Amino acid sequence: MKTNISDALYQQALTLMPGGVNSPVRACRNVGKTPLFIERAYGDKLVDADGNEYIDYVCSWGPNIFGHCRKEITESVIRAVQNGLTFGACHKGEIELAELIKKNVPSIELIRLVNSGTEAVMSAIRAARGYTGRDKIIKFEGCYHGHSDGLLAKAGSGVLTNSLPDSEGVPKGCTDNTLSATYNDENSVKELFERMGEEIACVVIEPCAANMGVVPPKEGFLKFLRQITSEYGALLLFDEVITGFRLSAGGAQQYYGVKPDLTALGKIIGGGMPLAAYGGKREIMECIAPLGNVYQAGTLSGNPVAVAAGIAMLRLIEATPDLYSELDRKSALLEKSLFQKGIYVNRVGSVLTPFFTDGTVTDFKTAKSADVKQYAKYYSHLIENGILVAPSQFEAMFVSYAHSDEDIYNTIKIIENFLE
Ligand code: KE4
Numbered sequence: 001m002k003t004n005i006s007d008a009l010y011q012q013a014l015t016l017m018p019g020g021v022n023s024p025v026r027a028c029r030n031v032g033k034t035p036l037f038i039e040r041a042y043g044d045k046l047v048d049a050d051g052n053e054y055i056d057y058v059c060s061w062g063p064n065i066f067g068h069c070r071k072e073i074t075e076s077v078i079r080a081v082q083n084g085l086t087f088g089a090c091h092k093g094e095i096e097l098a099e100l101i102k103k104n105v106p107s108i109e110l111i112r113l114v115n116s117g118t119e120a121v122m123s124a125i126r127a128a129r130g131y132t133g134r135d136k137i138i139k140f141e142g143c144y145h146g147h148s149d150g151l152l153a154k155a156g157s158g159v160l161t162n163s164l165p166d167s168e169g170v171p172k173g174c175t176d177n178t179l180s181a182t183y184n185d186e187n188s189v190k191e192l193f194e195r196m197g198e199e200i201a202c203v204v205i206e207p208c209a210a211n212m213g214v215v216p217p218k219e220g221f222l223k224f225l226r227q228i229t230s231e232y233g234a235l236l237l238f239d240e241v242i243t244g245f246r247l248s249a250g251g252a253q254q255y256y257g258v259k260p261d262l263t264a265l266g267k268i269i270g271g272g273m274p275l276a277a278y279g280g281k282r283e284i285m286e287c288i289a290p291l292g293n294v295y296q297a298g299t300l301s302g303n304p305v306a307v308a309a310g311i312a313m314l315r316l317i318e319a320t321p322d323l324y325s326e327l328d329r330k331s332a333l334l335e336k337s338l339f340q341k342g343i344y345v346n347r348v349g350s351v352l353t354p355f356f357t358d359g360t361v362t363d364f365k366t367a368k369s370a371d372v373k374q375y376a377k378y379y380s381h382l383i384e385n386g387i388l389v390a391p392s393q394f395e396a397m398f399v400s401y402a403h404s405d406e407d408i409y410n411t412i413k414i415i416e417n418f419l420e
Contacts, residue, residue, distance in 0.1 A: 041068035067402025080308035111279030117241035117266035118146025128202035130294035142212030142364030207252035213353035271309030
């Protein structure tokens, strides 16, 4: 596989950006590779600068649930662009997108559009603190909620992959109010509430973790969090940046039947453009400026072009009745073939992770026991054979509606010959 153009571009990028990338995981350092430079994408395919084509299971880390360049979305963006790129003022698209989200995620009574998942979670936590008047938050080891200072404490995803237990540059004070619990371990949460319950503003969780690899909530865990937060007057914040519109049109809260007080969304709702959101109970969100005294703002928030992509995406979801059943069917084929070859796979709907471990992965500790060198070999074998998966054991594999059965079977064949 020739990659000299990507390699040359990478050398140039290294002189301009830290690690030559605009997001650490793309540097592929943990799989001992250098990044490909992608030229174009269509359906479930990516084409790199050297003309190599790949079946894409990264799907831009989640947004592309219909694959790349789905015409309903691209045409809607092209139309929007012709009316102007950004107004810095209200426009009706914001109402339409907000209504589409509220319709599918009824726990969201009031919503605020922002530009990234990081911003969505950071702002939701500020709303929780403003509403409760409390400072402490509980997060779970191995979960990643974006790179705001207070949340880079035993985060998953990039930080876990780069094995930085905490990020440098985050002043100690910023994480003093961040308590870490163990995913799927009720006692670790109970103990914190018993010690500091009255000081806890919210519990923030990925209702199905996907940043230490996919780790589903064990039976009753989310319900337990719902109960204990209500008991202590703390709020429950679901970070559904990945799971929102991914596990179902109502996200993980519909899939698992547990209603949070606040939700952060991103990725899919932007249709591939930089757009995210946070929202929840009216009386909580009424704390947000200009109504309330919790300040949050954004130059490009509710951007008309990004909103047009988001509206097209959510309309497409509503117009595709077999979306989630098809995603589940295709993803199950991958899961089954991996499992039959002795690989431990965690899968929920169309997000899955093959773990190179000696047993099932149920939390941060078991995820970290994975053989990342073996994963690197797996990654290299796949990419050499035209299959692109996450360049890290601690991410998810995404299946899109554009993945054909034939591509799934080709993928299985290539994975099986690696495992043999
Ligand atoms: P962004 O700020 O990257 O849009 O979203 C942060 C975020 C928040 N919450 C969850 C559950 C997330 O998964 C993310 C971002 N996910 C990572 C990969 N798992 C994005 C990829 C990257 O960092 O380049």
